[in-house]
Amino acid sequence: MQNLILASSSPRRKELLENLQITFQTISSDVDENYNPTWSPGEIVMELAHRKAEAVSKEYKDSFVIGSDTVVVRDQTILGKPENREEAFSMLKSLSGRSHSVYTGVAIVSESNVCKFFEKTDVEFWELTDDEINDYLDTGEPFDKAGAYGIQGFGSLLVKKISGDYFSVVGLPVARTIRELKKAGYSS
């Protein structure tokens, strides 16, 4: 059996892989998450996913290492995790009653190979009142999540429509990730 590592501190990503009953370890790394503002959202999430996987792969050379990164894009603006309640409020207000895209990049790094890809999922929100946004902020859910919401939790109440991979919005497009892992030579 080959060694598989999820290079992540995200409990959601861990849970998505655990659902598949695959044996893996979780090891997180601290990487520079700055990026070149001229890059497209797809390039940003693939590069950050690659940095996360590469940092762990250096220490575990004989393993398959998965890194992942998620951002929300409204118009041409990239929304990461909100710094505070005010920023979370303004992110959610800006997403109200309209569509945005969630990009998740994945990098699979092994001794002989690097594979990178991204998925884009379009999400439409219901029109939200300020009271609804404040109630949602009170749940505490938005603060460690790109775009200030979690589709898998109370954030499900904000969503009118979704087009694309749901699991990619949660943080890991599992079906494509497993397919690409197998192509890279991984077998459980």
Ligand SMILES: Cc1cn([C@H]2C[C@H](O)[C@@H](COP(=O)(O)OP(=O)(O)OP(=O)(O)O)O2)c(=O)[nH]c1=O
């Ligand atoms: C839009 C959305 C994002 N998210 C989460 C997924 C990611 O954990 C987070 C985006 O931040 P990331 O920087 O992609 O990931 P992370 O810092 O949580 O974890 P790590 O870098 O260690 O892998 O937002 C949800 O859980 N649900 C959602 O609906």
